[in-house]
Amino acid sequence: MSSEPLLRVENLKTQFFTEAGTVRAVDGISFEVYEGEIVGLVGESGAGKSVASMSLLRLVERPGEIVAGEVTYKGETLFGLEDGPNGDLRKRDEMLSNEEIRTRIRGNEIAVIFQDPMESLNPVFTVGGQLREFIELNRGLSEDEARREAIDMLREVGIPDPEQRYEEYPHQFSGGMRQRVLIAMALACEPSLIIADEPTTALDVTVEGQILDLVDDLQKKYGTSFIWVTHDLGVVAEICDRVNVMYLGEIVEQAPVDELFYDTKHPYTQALLESMPRPDRTVADLEPIEGVMPEAINPPSGCRFHPRCPDARAVCKRVHPEPKVVADADGEPHRAACVKHDVFDVGYDESPPLEGAVDGEGSRRTDEPQSELAANPAGDEPGGDGGE
Ligand SMILES: Nc1ncnc2c1ncn2[C@@H]1O[C@H](COP(=O)(O)OP(=O)(O)OP(=O)(O)O)[C@@H](O)[C@H]1O
Numbered sequence: 001m002s003s004e005p006l007l008r009v010e011n012l013k014t015q016f017f018t019e020a021g022t023v024r025a026v027d028g029i030s031f032e033v034y035e036g037e038i039v040g041l042v043g044e045s046g047a048g049k050s051v052a053s054m055s056l057l058r059l060v061e062r063p064g065e066i067v068a069g070e071v072t073y074k075g076e077t078l079f080g081l082e083d084g085p086n087g088d089l090r091k092r093d094e095m096l097s098n099e100e101i102r103t104r105i106r107g108n109e110i111a112v113i114f115q116d117p118m119e120s121l122n123p124v125f126t127v128g129g130q131l132r133e134f135i136e137l138n139r140g141l142s143e144d145e146a147r148r149e150a151i152d153m154l155r156e157v158g159i160p161d162p163e164q165r166y167e168e169y170p171h172q173f174s175g176g177m178r179q180r181v182l183i184a185m186a187l188a189c190e191p192s193l194i195i196a197d198e199p200t201t202a203l204d205v206t207v208e209g210q211i212l213d214l215v216d217d218l219q220k221k222y223g224t225s226f227i228w229v230t231h232d233l234g235v236v237a238e239i240c241d242r243v244n245v246m247y248l249g250e251i252v253e254q255a256p257v258d259e260l261f262y263d264t265k266h267p268y269t270q271a272l273l274e275s276m277p278r279p280d281r282t283v284a285d286l287e288p289i290e291g292v293m294p295e296a297i298n299p300p301s302g303c304r305f306h307p308r309c310p311d312a313r314a315v316c317k318r319v320h321p322e323p324k325v326v327a328d329a330d331g332e333p334h335r336a337a338c339v340k341h342d343v344f345d346v347g348y349d350e351s352p353p354l355e356g357a358v359d360g361e362g363s364r365r366t367d368e369p370q371s372e373l374a375a376n377p378a379g380d381e382p383g384g385d386g387g388e
């Protein structure tokens with residue numbers, strides 16, 4: 001692993017300003033992607049995975065807005081704010097313009113694959129035609145060259161009879177084949193990074209497995225880095241090198257993939273693991289995670305997972321933990337945002353366990369007044385911050 005990451009995300013915050021209130025969809029996440037690695041972004045629905053991915057290329061639309069943080073790619077500032085002369089926040093001078101992001105970065109340097117290929121492919125044009133045009137526009141090849149390249153790419157992603165399939169329309173392709181076409185399109189400009197947002201979620205397990213194998217092969221061949229968004233730890237286990245676990249807009253655990261599975265440090269990750277089907281378990285053994293994830297408009301105080309956490313103590317309602325290094329994973333940091341680890345030193349061991357069981361609605365039954373929640377909606381409190 002080289003010392004300079006390809007992509008660095010620091011304290012990124014993206015919010016949606018809705019009538020119901022401010023949705024803190026992404027609330028201060030930091031992570032890195034190094035050259036040639038597949039980095040997972042995993043968590044339940046609503047955790048903020050898609051908004052985080054969209055934010056990297058500044059694709060978030062109103063009422064959404066990136067309100068803080070920095071995104072650096074190959075030393076260039078994709079997004080960055082700084083303090084202005086009047087104490088206001090303003091965009092950094094070196095931040096790329098929309099135009100530069102669109103023409104120079106998107107597609108050429110960083111490509112995106114979304115879950116639904118039908119949204120990305122135009123139903124009225126042939127698959128080959130779309131791929132050819134994309135290559136023509138982005139790589140400045142002649143029509144003939146682009147056509148040959150498109151057919152090669154279709155073959156490369158495992159589409160049989162590519163010359164023939166080139167002439168067909170998206171609806172003539174199966175879901176898995178369409179997803180392969182999108183992978184071909186993403187790879188067409190030989191980007192350094194591909195952001196894939198649940199591209200295999202709609203596919204059946206066998207087809208999903210084939211696509212993951214394909215991505216694994218292509219990754220090795222081209223050395224492309226990936227950010228792989230999924231709610232499925234099984235997928236993470238299959239292809240990711242490093243993993244970021246997201247809960248309610250935050251990264252709660254960050255580790256190389258083996259460390260995450262075999263030396264799990266955050267109770268939320270543990271809960272995700274226990275809810276995961278495995279060959280050595282019957283369905284009856286699966287432990288669904290208690291409760292549902294709360295709304296990102298009004299997150300719980302302290303640790304956002306505390307209302308659902310089996311290890312929660314009183315201190316967890318007060319202290320909002322930022323991820324800290326809790327273990328060394330062969331020279332790489334293993335971070336977790338959970339105060340039960342000694343490095344937090346906020347009196348977890350002395351703190352009384354939270355009373356009451358976790359109920360079906362995902363909130364802990366306690367006698368404590370709700371006002372404490374209201375008084376500290378962001379959950380920010382001294383004692384919890386301070387990176388590592
Ligand atoms: N356009 C929008 N307006 C308001 N809130 C939004 C908008 N888009 C996303 N959100 C909110 O942002 C939060 C994060 O959503 P996001 O789509 O990133 O979750 P996710 O982790 O990708 O979930 P999923 O697995 O369901 O795709 C959610 O609370 C969601 O309701």
Ligand code: NI
Pocket residue numbers: 049050051197
């Ligand atoms: Ni999503």
